[in-house]
Amino acid sequence: xxxxxxxxxxxxxxxxxxxxxxxxxxxxxxxxxxxxxxxxxxxxxxxxxxxxxxxxxxxxxxxxxxxxxxxxxxxxxxxxxxxxxxxxxxxxxxxxxxxxxxxxxxxxxxxxxxxxxxxxxxxxxxxxxxxxxxxxxxxxxxxxxxxxxxxxxxxxxxxxxxxxxxxxxxxxxxxxxxxxxx
Amino acid sequence: xxxxxxxxxxxxxxxxxxxxxxxxxxxxxxxxxxxxxxxxxxxxxxxxxxxxxxxxxxxxxxxxxxxxxxxxxxxxxxxxxxxxxxxxxxxxxxxxxxxxxxxxxxxxxxxxxxxxxxxxxxxxxxxxxxxxxxxxxxxxxxxxxxxxxxxxxxxxxxxxxxxxxxxxxxxxxxxxxxxxxxxxxxxxxxxxxxxxxxxxxxxxxxxxxxxxxxxxxxxxxxxxxxxxxxxxxxxxxxxxxxxxxxxxxxxxxxxxxxxxxxxxxxxxxxxxxxxxxxxxxxxxxxxxxxxxxxxxxxxxxxxxxxxxxxxxxxxxxxxxxxxxxxxxxxxxxxxxxxxxxxxxxxxxxxxxxxxxxxxxxxxxxxxxxxxxxxxxxxxxxxxxxxxxxxxxxxxxxxxxxxxxxxxxxxxxxxxxxxxxxxxxxxxxxxxxxxxxxxxxxxxxxxxxxxxxxxxxxxxxxxxxxxxxxxxxxxxxxxxxxxxxxxxxxxxxxxxxxxxxxxxxxxxxxxxxxxxxxxxxxxxxxxxxxxxxxxxxxxxxxx
Ligand SMILES: [Zn+2]
Numbered sequence: 001x002x003x004x005x006x007x008x009x010x011x012x013x014x015x016x017x018x019x020x021x022x023x024x025x026x027x028x029x030x031x032x033x034x035x036x037x038x039x040x041x042x043x044x045x046x047x048x049x050x051x052x053x054x055x056x057x058x059x060x061x062x063x064x065x066x067x068x069x070x071x072x073x074x075x076x077x078x079x080x081x082x083x084x085x086x087x088x089x090x091x092x093x094x095x096x097x098x099x100x101x102x103x104x105x106x107x108x109x110x111x112x113x114x115x116x117x118x119x120x121x122x123x124x125x126x127x128x129x130x131x132x133x134x135x136x137x138x139x140x141x142x143x144x145x146x147x148x149x150x151x152x153x154x155x156x157x158x159x160x161x162x163x164x165x166x167x168x169x170x171x172x173x174x175x176x177x178x179x180x181x182x
Numbered sequence: 183x184x185x186x187x188x189x190x191x192x193x194x195x196x197x198x199x200x201x202x203x204x205x206x207x208x209x210x211x212x213x214x215x216x217x218x219x220x221x222x223x224x225x226x227x228x229x230x231x232x233x234x235x236x237x238x239x240x241x242x243x244x245x246x247x248x249x250x251x252x253x254x255x256x257x258x259x260x261x262x263x264x265x266x267x268x269x270x271x272x273x274x275x276x277x278x279x280x281x282x283x284x285x286x287x288x289x290x291x292x293x294x295x296x297x298x299x300x301x302x303x304x305x306x307x308x309x310x311x312x313x314x315x316x317x318x319x320x321x322x323x324x325x326x327x328x329x330x331x332x333x334x335x336x337x338x339x340x341x342x343x344x345x346x347x348x349x350x351x352x353x354x355x356x357x358x359x360x361x362x363x364x365x366x367x368x369x370x371x372x373x374x375x376x377x378x379x380x381x382x383x384x385x386x387x388x389x390x391x392x393x394x395x396x397x398x399x400x401x402x403x404x405x406x407x408x409x410x411x412x413x414x415x416x417x418x419x420x421x422x423x424x425x426x427x428x429x430x431x432x433x434x435x436x437x438x439x440x441x442x443x444x445x446x447x448x449x450x451x452x453x454x455x456x457x458x459x460x461x462x463x464x465x466x467x468x469x470x471x472x473x474x475x476x477x478x479x480x481x482x483x484x485x486x487x488x489x490x491x492x493x494x495x496x497x498x499x500x501x502x503x504x505x506x507x508x509x510x511x512x513x514x515x516x517x518x519x520x521x522x523x524x525x526x527x528x529x530x531x532x533x534x535x536x537x538x539x540x541x542x543x544x545x546x547x548x549x550x551x552x553x554x555x556x557x558x559x560x561x562x563x564x565x566x567x568x569x570x571x572x573x574x575x576x577x578x579x580x581x582x583x584x585x586x587x588x589x590x591x592x593x594x595x596x597x598x599x600x601x602x603x604x605x606x607x608x609x610x611x612x613x614x615x616x617x618x619x620x621x622x623x624x625x626x627x628x629x630x631x632x633x634x635x636x637x638x639x640x641x642x643x644x645x646x647x648x649x650x651x652x653x654x655x656x657x658x659x660x661x662x663x664x665x666x667x668x669x670x671x672x673x674x675x676x677x678x679x680x681x682x683x684x685x686x687x688x689x690x691x692x693x694x695x696x697x698x699x700x701x702x703x704x705x706x707x708x709x710x711x712x713x714x715x716x717x718x719x720x721x722x723x724x
Contacts, residue, residue: 016686016705020642043503044645048689084648121649122638126690133690141690148645 017139024158025052025167026115030096034059034174037115038139039161045154047116047147049099051138054171055110058138062104064131069123071098077123077145087148090119095160099123099145102134116157118149184208184229185215189363191234193356200355200463203302204230205309205382209373210356212363216381223310303463304352305375306345306411307470313379317407317473318386324476325391325405329526331560332480335394336401337383339376340408342471343444344417348464349375350448354456355463402481402561409471415439420459421447483555484595485521486719487572487587488548489513489534494708496581497540499532509540516582518553520574526559535598535716536607536677544711546608548585550718552595563589565722586722597718602677606657608712609681611671617702618666627671627699628660638691640683654679671696672712682706 017023021040029035036052051057057064069077075091077099082090093099093114100123103109114120123145127134134142149157162170186194190211197207204226205219213219218226301307325335353360353369360367384396387405418439422429425447429438448456456462491498491513500515501508514532522530534551538544563571572587633656639649655676662670673681680692685706687695696704 042641042645044642046641046645048641082649085646087649121644124690137690141687143689146641146644 021048022158023164023167024161025164026113026161027052027167027170029113029115035110036167037113039115039158040139040143041158045149045151046121047118047149047157049112049115049144049147050142051112051134051144052167053138055138056108057102057104057110058135062106062108062135064134065103065105065107067100067102067128067131067134069100069128071100077120078125080120080123082119082121087119087121090121090148093118093120093147112144114145114147115161116147116149117153118147118157121146121148184218184226184233185213186211186230186233187363189359192359193363194230194234196356196359197352197463198230198234200352201300201303201466202352202463203227203305203310205313205378206302206304206352206375209375209378210352210360212360212367212371212373214373219309219378219381220385301467301470303466304345304348306342306348306409306414306467308341308345308375308409309378309382310470312409312471312473313382315386318383318390320473321383321387321405321407321476322390325478328478329559330403330478330480331562332401332403333395334397334401335387335391335403335405336397336399337380337387338404338406339379340406341375341441342409342411342415343439343441344411344414345375346441346444346448347417347421347460348414350456351460351462351464354453404479404481406477406479408474408477410474411467411469411471413467413469417460417464418444421451424455424459425450478557480557480559480561482592483525483527483558483561484552484590484592485525485555485587486550486552486590486595486598487517487584488550488714488719489517489544489585490546490548490583491538491542491544491581492583493581494541494543498534498537501540511579511581513582516579517551517575517584520571520578521553521555524563524571524574525555525561527555528557530555533595533598535602535605535714538711539682539709542709542711544714546711546713548583549711549714550598550716552590552598552719554592554595569722586719588719588722590719594718598716602716605677606674606715607677607679608715609673609675610710610712611673611681611685611706612664612708613669613671613685613696614705614707615667615669615700615702616704617700619663619669619700619702620666621663624661624663624669624700630656630659630699632657633659633694635679635684635695636693637680637683638688640680640688641691642682652678656684668707677714681709 017040021042024039024041026037026039029037034054034056036054038050038052040048040050042048056062071077077091080091082088094117095113095115097114099112099114099120101109101111124133124143127142127144136142193211194207197210202210204223207230208218208226302310321337349372350369353372357369360372380398384398388394388396421444422438428443428447428450431438495509496511496513497509498513500512518530518532521527531554532551533553534549536549538549568587568589572584575582575584575587635654635656637652637654639647639652656679657674657676659674660672662672664670671685673679673684675681680688682688683692683695685696685704687697687704
């Protein structure tokens with residue numbers, strides 16, 4: 001349940017994400033400050049990779065210049081194809097496999113990583129046409145990719161991730177640290 | 183008297199010395215007169231002995247007599263003679279064979295002396311002691327214990343695969359002689375062990391059951407007897423080396439040496455190669471086959487109907503995650519339990535025209551379903567009894583309700599799945615909007631007709647379904663305003679449309695979705711199926 005002030009606009013029922021997904025995080029991805037990722041894990045073990053609200057791309061009114069799923073000369077996430085119920089043929093990703101690179105109009109460039117081990121099911125092609133989706137709805141329509149962890153790893157893949165409380169702790173420490181010098 | 187001819191004599195001679203039982207000899211002589219197999223085997227053996235013996239003594243006369251059909255019928259004289267004076271006959275036979283001085287003849291003498299106690303090298307006892315009243319009583323007891331409802335029954339026999347190897351070896355042993363008997367005769371003309379077994383047992387079982395028809399071909403009630411013979415299981419093993427492609431290991435089979443595979447390998451193997459690896463005739467076994475438990479199986483009965491689901495915490499089928507039960511019951515179990523006990527069935531397969539989520543109700547006329555009842559011990563139900571059964575189901579729970587419960591055919595069941603995609607379904611959804619709305623903000627939805635959606639496989643089912651984009655149609659929609667953040671949305675859609683995803687958008691993976699149409703985040707709080715427009719099963723008049 002949200003705070004009292006929000007009761008007018010929010011339904012009493014939790015949102016789709018609250019109902020069916022667990023939020024997991026990686027903070028300061030690969031040591032880069034504030035490059036936080038969010039992993040939404042569905043109760044059926046499927047994971048949706050999104051930018052955390054705190055990611056630099058979503059700060060300071062940045063706009064996106066381009067999103068590139070071609071992560072190397074030989075590998076494009078757009079070429080990923082899965083077939084059948086068993087999702088044959090999908091690229092297998094490890095924790096730090098890059099999913100895409102996002103360049104902002106201020107020429108800052110960020111790499112988004114898979115965060116977990118699993119089979120890549122799809123990437124979000126809608127954000128290529130409408131990059132604003134990423135800025136406006138980073139945790140739903142602006143998702144980056146969908147990954148299916150191995151059945152036997154569906155519990156262990158989140159061991160290295162932060163849960164929501166741990167992540168919020170880090171964020172609050174981060175903001176108090178930033179506010180101290182000024 | 184047995185329907186045998188002059189040219190059968192060398193076959194009989196060879197098989198007797200090889201250690202074949204009397205009935206197996208009849209089989210290899212291609213005797214297809216069922217009555218011949220029903221005689222006590224000791225009598226048959228004696229007749230065979232007399233037959234070959236007489237030939238030795240008086241070839242011309244006997245062959246003429248035996249070739250005449252009339253002669254078989256007026257057999258009284260011959261039989262009475264046999265029974266009156268067997269020691270004499272036997273003595274005579276032994277003398278005559280000794281006279282013949284052939285090695286085969288000498289072996290036959292040995293065989294004749296203790297013939298009855300020896301296990302047949304081909305049928306491993308199946309057509310000997312395993313084919314008699316004791317076995318018939320055992321079968322009958324199993325049928326009676328199951329308390330089945332049936333008009334006819336069919337016997338089925340499962341034999342150890344090595345019997346085929348032994349049969350083949352024996353065939354090679356007398357192939358020349360059988361071919362000489364008749365130009366067109368071949369291995370297929372040899373009567374199969376199974377067939378002879380049934381000819382003998384059918385009548386016996388029918389008698390034990392007090393006159394129930396035991397039929398040869400088709401009956402909904404099948405009683406199976408299985409025999410194994412571990413002593414000779416290794417008989418087949420050489421085939422794996424000679425014909426490896428016939429014996430590919432399969433997951434669910436205990437042994438690669440299935441009857442089918444062995445038969446296939448025997449068809450392929452050249453005679454010379456077979457004879458190099460396997461004795462011809464087969465070796466004498468020390469024991470008979472072991473009869474396994476008698477299995478009774480009544481063919482499935484199919485029951486169909488329509489169900490309502492009034493509960494938002496009831497899955498359609500048992501819900502198990504990580505081996506743990508999530509909800510205490512399910513639609514399937516609530517319907518199946520009374521039906522299973524009424525039909526006294528061993529199990530069931532449940533299917534339905536689509537399915538609803540655990541939190542979705544199914545109202546209106548309900549959703550068509552059908553159940554296959556496995557091995558039902560009771561299968562005859564009047565319309566009145568079916569109505570009673572429906573009533574029992576409906577009394578047992580207020581979470582579900584069943585109507586139009588009836589017995590259907592297997593073929594009719596396919597009508598439920600037929601054209602499922604083309605059928606329409608109606609739903610009511612309770613929708614929440616993030617932005618406050620007024621009546622007129624949503625009224626435009628009522629005018630939308632035949633809206634085509636591109637639906638990517640919803641994330642909530644993507645773990646078990648293939649990823650695809652499917653086009654689905656919403657034929658019409660109507661709205662009922664509730665308050666500034668809620669309204670009811672009625673939809674009539676093509677079957678297979680995911681309603682929840684249409685409302686919340688599924689991360690933009692359903693296009694268009696209600697969020698886009700209303701330009702605000704929307705979510706679905708409740709969903710009811712109002713109708714499943716499949717015109718099967720037919721309504722049962724009250
Ligand atoms: Zn036999």
